[in-house]
Amino acid sequence: MLARQYSCGAILFLSALLYFEVGASPLTAQSTVTLDMLLIHASDRPAALDTRLDRVEFRLRRIFGFEHYGFLQQQRTLMTLPTSTRLQLVTGHVVQIQAERRDGRIRAHIEWFEKRERLLATSITQRRGVPAILGGPPHDEGSLILVLEFE
Amino acid sequence: MNADKARQWMSRAMDGELSSRRKQKLNRWLEAHPEEQGLMHQWRQAAICLRTTVSNSPSPDTPERAWAVIRAQLPASPATPWGWWRPGSARLAWSAAFAAAAFLAMVAWWQARGPILPSVAIAAEDQTEVEWVESDVAGAMPVVYTDADTGLTVIWVSFDDERGEADPHAG
Numbered sequence A: 001m002l003a004r005q006y007s008c009g010a011i012l013f014l015s016a017l018l019y020f021e022v023g024a025s026p027l028t029a030q031s032t033v034t035l036d037m038l039l040i041h042a043s044d045r046p047a048a049l050d051t052r053l054d055r056v057e058f059r060l061r062r063i064f065g066f067e068h069y070g071f072l073q074q075q076r077t078l079m080t081l082p083t084s085t086r087l088q089l090v091t092g093h094v095v096q097i098q099a100e101r102r103d104g105r106i107r108a109h110i111e112w113f114e115k116r117e118r119l120l121a122t123s124i125t126q127r128r129g130v131p132a133i134l135g136g137p138p139h140d141e142g143s144l145i146l147v148l149e150f151e
Numbered sequence B: 001m002n003a004d005k006a007r008q009w010m011s012r013a014m015d016g017e018l019s020s021r022r023k024q025k026l027n028r029w030l031e032a033h034p035e036e037q038g039l040m041h042q043w044r045q046a047a048i049c050l051r052t053t054v055s056n057s058p059s060p061d062t063p064e065r066a067w068a069v070i071r072a073q074l075p076a077s078p079a080t081p082w083g084w085w086r087p088g089s090a091r092l093a094w095s096a097a098f099a100a101a102a103f104l105a106m107v108a109w110w111q112a113r114g115p116i117l118p119s120v121a122i123a124a125e126d127q128t129e130v131e132w133v134e135s136d137v138a139g140a141m142p143v144v145y146t147d148a149d150t151g152l153t154v155i156w157v158s159f160d161d162e163r164g165e166a167d168p169h170a171g
Helices: A002-020 A057-063 B003-014 B020-032 B034-055 B063-073 B090-112
Strands: A032-043 A068-080 A083-088 A094-102 A105-114 A117-126 A132-139 A142-150 B129-134 B141-146 B153-158
Touching (some): A057 A068, A068 A083, A094 A142, A105 A132, A105 A142, A117 B153, B003 B034, B020 B034, B129 B141, B129 B153
Antiparallel strands (some): A032 A068, A032 A142, A094 A105, A105 A117, A117 B129, A132 A142
C-alpha cells in the first residue's frame, strides 16, 4: 500500500520533470528550446552585493568595469522554433526576439525598444547553452545588461 | 503406490483430471486401503456440499452474467471500496500534498534556473556569431566584443552623454 503511495508521487514528480525539461532535453524535438533571460543593472554607485547574481557577477566583473551589478529580472520562455517572442522588461523596455533553427544552431533577430525607439538591433547565431550578452541602454545612473541563452 | 502418490491421484480424480487407466489403478489401490477410501468419500461429500451451495446461484455462462452475479453480491455502500486512495483518505491527502509539493518545487527550480556564464572558455566554433548590430538612436555607437577569457560575445551600444548615463565600461 505504501509502495503504491510512493509510486503515485514518483509518477507525478517524474511527469512534472519531463514536462519542464522538455525544452532542455536532447531527446526531445530539436525545435523546442527554452530561452533564459537575465536582466542586470550595472552602475558605479556603491551598493550591496546581490546574491542572486552569484553565478554571473564574477564573469561580468572581468568583462565590464562597473562597480556594482544588481539583479532586475529573470525569465524563462519555452519556444517552438521558428517563432517570435516579446519580453517585457521591468524597466519598461521591450525586447522582441525572432528565432529559428539554422544548421544545428539558433539564429535570433533581437530588437531592444524603449517606447517606440529601437535602442539596439542585432542578428546573431548561437549554440544552445552559450549565452550572449547585450547591453548599453542607460538606466538609473548606470546601464542595462541583458544575458540571453537558448537551452 | 504410496499414500502421498495416491492422494495426489485422488485429488486429480476429484478434479476430473485423472486418466481412466490411472483411475482404475487408484480404485484397485483404494480397495486395499479402506482408510484412504474413507478420506476419498469425505472429499466427495464436501464437493457435493460445495456444488449444492454454488448451484443456488444462476450459472454465469457469459461475462455479463458473471458480472451481474458479482454485482448483486456487492453491498450497496461498500465500507472501503477504494482502498487507501478512496476520497477523503488521509493517505490520499498526504499523497496529494506530496505530489503538489514536488510539483511546486519543480516549478520553483525551473524558474530559478537561469543563464550561467561559463567559467571555462567557449570553443571558437561554439562562439556566438554576430551578423550585424545597429541602433536607431542618433549618436549611438554599437560595439561587438568577444571576451578572450570566456569566449563570450558582448553586443554593446554606447550612447552619447546627451542621452544620460552613457558609459564606456564595455570591453
